[in-house]
Amino acid sequence: MYEGAVQDLIDELGRLPGVGPKSAQRIAFHLLQADPDDVKRLVEALTEVKQRVRFCQTCGNVAEAEQCRICADARRDRTSICVVEEPKDVVAIERTREFKGRYHVLGGAISPIDGIGPEDLRMTELMSRLASGEVTEIIIATDPNLEGEATASYLARLLRPMGLRVTRLASGLPVGGDLEYADEVTLGRAFEGRRLIDV
Amino acid sequence: MHVRHLTLKDFRSYPTAELALTPGVTTLVGLNGQGKTNLVEAIGYLATLGSHRVATDQPLVRFGAEQAIVRGAVVRDGRETMVELEITPGRANRARLGRAPVARPRDVLGTVRTVLFAPEDLALVKGDPSERRRFLDELLVQRQPRWSGVRSDYDKIVRQRGALLKSAAPLFRTRGGKRAGRHTPRPGEPPTDEARDAALHTLDVWDSHLATVGAQLLYARLRLLRDLVPDLAQCYDAVSASAANARAVYRSSLHDEVAARIADGDVPEVEQLREAILHTLEQVRDREIERGVCLVGPHRDDLVLSLGELPAKGYASHGESWSFALGLKLAAYRLLRRDLGDDPVLILDDVFAELDVGRRERLGELIADCEQVLITAAVGADVPEQLRESGTTYAVELGHVGAPLPASPPSSPNAVFEVERGGAPVSSLNTREFDSELDEPEPADD
Numbered sequence: 001m002y003e004g005a006v007q008d009l010i011d012e013l014g015r016l017p018g019v020g021p022k023s024a025q026r027i028a029f030h031l032l033q034a035d036p037d038d039v040k041r042l043v044e045a046l047t048e049v050k051q052r053v054r055f056c057q058t059c060g061n062v063a064e065a066e067q068c069r070i071c072a073d074a075r076r077d078r079t080s081i082c083v084v085e086e087p088k089d090v091v092a093i094e095r096t097r098e099f100k101g102r103y104h105v106l107g108g109a110i111s112p113i114d115g116i117g118p119e120d121l122r123m124t125e126l127m128s129r130l131a132s133g134e135v136t137e138i139i140i141a142t143d144p145n146l147e148g149e150a151t152a153s154y155l156a157r158l159l160r161p162m163g164l165r166v167t168r169l170a171s172g173l174p175v176g177g178d179l180e181y182a183d184e185v186t187l188g189r190a191f192e193g194r195r196l197i198d199v
Numbered sequence: 200m201h202v203r204h205l206t207l208k209d210f211r212s213y214p215t216a217e218l219a220l221t222p223g224v225t226t227l228v229g230l231n232g233q234g235k236t237n238l239v240e241a242i243g244y245l246a247t248l249g250s251h252r253v254a255t256d257q258p259l260v261r262f263g264a265e266q267a268i269v270r271g272a273v274v275r276d277g278r279e280t281m282v283e284l285e286i287t288p289g290r291a292n293r294a295r296l297g298r299a300p301v302a303r304p305r306d307v308l309g310t311v312r313t314v315l316f317a318p319e320d321l322a323l324v325k326g327d328p329s330e331r332r333r334f335l336d337e338l339l340v341q342r343q344p345r346w347s348g349v350r351s352d353y354d355k356i357v358r359q360r361g362a363l364l365k366s367a368a369p370l371f372r373t374r375g376g377k378r379a380g381r382h383t384p385r386p387g388e389p390p391t392d393e394a395r396d397a398a399l400h401t402l403d404v405w406d407s408h409l410a411t412v413g414a415q416l417l418y419a420r421l422r423l424l425r426d427l428v429p430d431l432a433q434c435y436d437a438v439s440a441s442a443a444n445a446r447a448v449y450r451s452s453l454h455d456e457v458a459a460r461i462a463d464g465d466v467p468e469v470e471q472l473r474e475a476i477l478h479t480l481e482q483v484r485d486r487e488i489e490r491g492v493c494l495v496g497p498h499r500d501d502l503v504l505s506l507g508e509l510p511a512k513g514y515a516s517h518g519e520s521w522s523f524a525l526g527l528k529l530a531a532y533r534l535l536r537r538d539l540g541d542d543p544v545l546i547l548d549d550v551f552a553e554l555d556v557g558r559r560e561r562l563g564e565l566i567a568d569c570e571q572v573l574i575t576a577a578v579g580a581d582v583p584e585q586l587r588e589s590g591t592t593y594a595v596e597l598g599h600v601g602a603p604l605p606a607s608p609p610s611s612p613n614a615v616f617e618v619e620r621g622g623a624p625v626s627s628l629n630t631r632e633f634d635s636e637l638d639e640p641e642p643a644d645d
């Protein structure tokens with residue numbers, strides 16, 4: 001145990017995801033020795049993020065205004081919505097530059113063990129976005145794990161009767177990888193989802 | 200296949216241990232509590248990533264140490280592979296194959312294959328259904344490692360669905376009852392129809408997951424059992440010199456005509472099993488919600504063992520129960536041998552003491568042609584003489600494996616010891632002897 005303030009800092013850092021007690025200690029001592037200006041910038045960034053960043057009222061993505069950059073962008077296609085679990089998934093899909101529609105961030109996936117049911121996710125908000133009839137396609141891009149799949153099936157059951165085109169991102173082999181390194185489940189999925197080659 | 204060399208560090212009672220092994224029969228003799236079983240337990244761990252004695256990893260690590268290391272050099276078809284496992288309780292284990300780390304420990308499954316028979320296996324006959332399910336599932340994984348993934352997915356689905364049922368139960372109770380969980384409305388408010396609908400819709404989703412993965416697991420178990428049953432009867436009779444008609448019948452938790460087909464030894468198609476699971480789930484839904492427990496699926500199934508017309512559980516004598524458990528393990532051995540065209544390592548932990556003289560001799564004959572057999576015994580004389588003579592016998596004393604006992608004639612090919620560490624016979628697991636050669640010095644008080 002260290003004296004007062006140092007130990008407080010270590011404890012706080014240790015509560016961050018991915019930071020264990022050893023790392024917390026290392027970061028704390030790094031900060032102690034760092035230039036005061038550097039620390040000040042970090043403090044400002046932390047305060048700023050809590051003060052200015054909010055969640056987009058439409059899609060639930062992180063935003064600095066009522067609407068996020070993507071929802072506010074008039075050039076985005078208003079007929080398709082891509083449903084993801086977390087804001088970081090939006091960033092991942094945006095990097096592809098493939099998708100021109102808009103997003104809907106659920107804020108997690110259905111996981112009864114963690115006490116997360118559909119009513120804890122932003123599903124009602126999604127339904128109200130669909131009310132206008134403008135949207136014709138929903139792309140479900142939840143994580144390809146059990147909880148993500150469960151959320152996807154739940155959504156599909158809900159959305160299909162509404163006459164929308166509901167699709168799920170494909171699972172399969174990573175591009176640029178070696179077939180021999182793929183695990184059986186992925187390889188099995190890739191077989192299921194195989195496609196005709198266009199000649 | 201056979202294990203050529205085993206290295207332990209901080210595993211159970213061994214601060215360090217080096218043990219060279221040869222094909223054929225190796226007998227480890229020593230008094231109780233000297234560390235014989237620890238050695239074979241380590242080899243079993245390499246094969247299954249679990250101990251046959253304890254459910255958690257904590258007892259495997261030597262008291263006071265942070266992690267244990269088990270490393271085995273395995274020879275198959277003349278090629279040697281090194282497998283290493285780092286067991287750290289409370290954290291994910293790490294594994295290496297050859298010299299390279301693998302992404303997940305379960306990637307090393309299948310490198311070492313063992314069939315281990317120990318006193319604990321009596322629970323296969325006398326214990327809960329979970330013991331028999333575990334036997335089937337572990338054999339499934341040894342046969343095809345990919346089932347390890349399906350099994351863990353299935354367990355996760357059952358846990359998720361169980362949690363959902365528990366939290367949904369209060370919504371459907373008419374009045375009173377304990378209200379907990381986030382699915383329930385705030386105290387004082389009666390549950391709304393929307394909340395009920397949401398819970399039922401979510402349940403539908405988990406039902407379909409459970410049926411899809413559960414059907415695969417069920418199908419795999421049934422196919423495995425179909426292949427295992429003929430060997431079971433033969434092995435039981437061979438050990439007990441009888442014609443007792445030892446049988447194993449799968450009893451599924453399905454309420455469906457498919458359940459009757461399964462009991463008759465039929466293996467329905469995966470799709471039929473899926474339909475049957477879904478159908479049964481529909482039937483028991485009210486009861487599941489009422490009790491908050493997942494009542495249908497491979498996790499509720501059992502394997503009914505019988506001798507002649509009588510169930511083994513409750514009716515078989517102690518000796519018969521032993522022979523039955525042994526029959527199951529020997530059948531598993533034959534199945535793996537046939538399937539993979541290669542002998543797994545057969546481990547018989549403290550088995551001979553429990554068998555009468557006739558059964559000992561017959562078991563000895565049955566296993567004489569196995570590529571590698573590791574036997575532990577408190578009393579050397581319990582092990583049939585022909586086995587001890589054809590193989591090597593070590594005395595194990597307080598975590599120290601002594602020089603081979605004279606019982607084994609040096610002319611026998613199996614009794615030739617590997618020589619290592621500057622020509623000294625591999626005699627020893629003695630920790631002090633190797634202190635100077637270890638990379639990391641051991642604490643002096645060891």
